[in-house]
Amino acid sequence: MALEAVIGLEVHAQLKTNTKIFCSCPTAFAASENEQVCPVCLGMPGVLPVLNKKAVEFGIRTGLALNSKIAETCRFDRKNYFYADLPKGYQISQYEKPICLGGYIEVNGRKVQIHRAHLEEDAGKLVHAGAAGLHCSDYSKVDFNRSSMPLLEIVSEPDLTSPEEARLYLTELRNILRYIEVCDGNLEEGSFRCDANVSLRPVGQKELGTKTEIKNMNSFRAVQRAIQSEIERQTALIEKGERIVQETRLWNEAEGKTHPMRSKEEAHDYRYFPEPDLMPLTISRQWVEEVRKSLPELPAQRRQRYQSDLGLSSEDAAVLTETKELSDFFESSLALEAPAKAVANWLIGPATAYLKESKKEFCQTALTPQNMADLCQAVSSGKVSSTIAKQLLLDLMAEGGDVAKLIESKGLAQVSDEGPIKAILQEVLDKSPSQLADYASGKVKLRQYFFGEAMKALKGKANPQVINKLLDEMLPPVAAG
């Protein structure tokens, strides 16, 4: 029986507002525990939540970028459960009437459907003393800095079919959130968190199989691995004729396996009901249109334009839009009249290789769009050879600087003057009599050898066209066949 995987993802994106979602505490990184707290986010008696308008705007912004319908009226609900990091004994979330309905993200040319997105507040954090986790710790402290931080939970439909596709969906979703500047998308710091729902069914069956929920994945690679591992686990069970138990499982990165969460921790009846401290939220169409107008070009739109207007391949367009930083850099370079194809080649080739090797993000390099434009200009005008230009690019990424000054100070300008090149070529020919004889007898490929030796002697700065022209003149005739 052939089985297919059905995967749905729930992403908690922390919104980059200046203040928390229901109080005016700052959201910036706090130096110490319980530094950014107030009576509201501590759940003191008698205090009330007040909705942060910016969080709603970011919700709308995200919904529009995800092709969702923005609700005309949405509502907040209380999700009730007891835990030490949850100060009010309930989380304010959206249950029945979320802010964003439906939508999709294009992943590899396919529209992956989104179910909904809703606003909610984050909980605090437990800090365990005496051990890394709750287990075996002497006592636990609660840090409420994170309490009431604004979150947007984005829930996909069970519309993904492979661990690879799940990873690509997350990459694209994070990319979109970064493009529209609503979320840092930092998995390590927890500003972008993902849970996965996985089930299997026989190919061709419509009904979904029993799903499990996987939590505790801290990187895109972990998500992909965890889903893969869960698919294998479920496949093995089904092949043995056993049933899948609906449960929450935790991914253990070191073991590369999922383990069931203790059932006591998940046996919740959240008793949702409308939050009486907040009025239903009406979102005017005018507001939605204003937000729509402020949206930047999205990665999918850019990819489309790079292909149709700039004539780039779909692969190149995909690489260039992978991060907002890279794509914005590309755009800025073009604005300085650098040729699109040349810039694309530099960025996709040597620049990407450099990033991989140095384990840096693009934004961590010193390269400026002006550098890029100057570099392209220097190459096309023949001021430097492309070999030299590549070295220059790497230097600029590492150290920064000004292209013209670097060429000047390092003496990298291309030599086109025939005199010195001719002298060097003569030297090369003089010390290679045997190669010269072979050449004359028909091994025409040795022309490259002479070219290379001359270029090496000229430290890469010689104009290749001039070398070729002189070689034509200076090499002996080749014996016919």
Add this chain to the structure above:
Amino acid sequence: MSKSQLIGRTIAELHSLIKAKETSCLEITEAHIEAIEKGDERLGAFLSYTFDQARAAAAHWDERLSNGEAVPLLAGVPVAIKDNMCEVDTRTTCGSKILENFVSPYRAYAVEKLHEAGALILGKTNLDEFAMGSSTEHSAYKVTRNPIDPDYVPGGSSGGSAAAVGAGFCVTALGSDTGGSIRQPASYCGLVGMKPTYGMVSRFGLVAFASSLDQIGPFARNVEDCALTLLAIAGHDKRDSTCLSQSYRDQHAKPALTKAFIQEFKSRSAEENLKGKRIGIIKELIGDGIDDDVKAPILKAAALLEKCGARVEEVSLPHAKYALSVYYLVATAEASANLARFDGVRYGHRNMDAAELHAMYYATRNEGFGAEVKRRIMLGTYALSSGYYDAYYKKAQQVRALITADFHKIFENFEMVVSPTAPSAAFKFGAKSDDPIQMYMSDIASIPANLAGLPGISLPCGLADSNMPVGIQLVGRPMSDASLLQAAQGLETALDLKLVAEKIKSN
């Protein structure tokens, strides 16, 4: 002027004495402190006193007044606040062991407004634990007695505030009203008590019982003082999202509640205040389940309203019979969540013997909450539970909408409705404390106004067979608080009952 002469005065009287320099804020404060020291041990109105803060405030206002500054609304007026409103530098217990030593670092909005208006806060008054009760017998600390007859309960849950005003310990006081917790004790103690339109007074700093029903309001010995105190505490507060915006008030509160409007209706005759008012008398709240000795003074008052030029007709609130059930589902559901924060983690009582988190929760809440609070948390938790939500909470909200619609239908033809405030006059201690349903029934007439968010006012209109006062309730359209006070003033003038003053004297 002797201290006793300063007791039992109205705000207007105190202000004219202050202006005539016959007394000072400090003297008024000391006179009331003395009254409390003499009488509160017997009555149990207060849970804590803030005499030194009141003295300091009195000195502050005396100095400003001696500099010729204008007298603010409540300058020199001794007041008390229910102990579920946060005030700095003193405990806020909510009548519960779980908050026994809780001191909030912030002030409730209504309390801030009292300070701004020059009021002198003498202390915090007793209540049923977390405002859950109708007799103030459910306080974890003490019982409060009815100042008219100490064998009787003062009503609740704001029984302490009612007793304090009734006994002359202060001039006005703040209570909170979720299902009648201001109007019912006002009725039992022969006072004027008002629950404003929902959203009129910010709930910031009021420890929540049922967020969609709770509203802060005043107790006073007459309508004018009630109106002045409401005027002092009403206003928009951005810390409460359910508090009405200033533009909404400007648009919908017609007439607006202003000092000029209060002075105007105070100076008018009963007829001038009542002429042409269309008043409905609620059929369902004047029939079965209402004591005969309550009905009689209500019908008499209705006749008096008519005599003063109002048009009084019987109206029907067909869904009123469901109000109590709806209330006990909605209020307990909200309470079950509102009281979840009392978990021993951050403040308040904590059981220190528990070995782990869940055991700590159970022990802390078991020790910290009284029986009535536990009963309501369980009721509310049940009403919200998966599988019961639709049948209970959701259905209750639907019926709540029907009750609201009933009122709006009446308000197409009537400006306000009257009914008894409570089905019976004050009862004796212990009479209903073993029977929660009987206790819950005492809010049957006051609950509909909370469910519909409407303003309601209770004022004394006569005596029951027990010689305890009977309160009549007026309920008006949303935002009609000022008109409601005006009509209440008309009725008060027409009734000409010096009920409370006489009763206090007779004690």
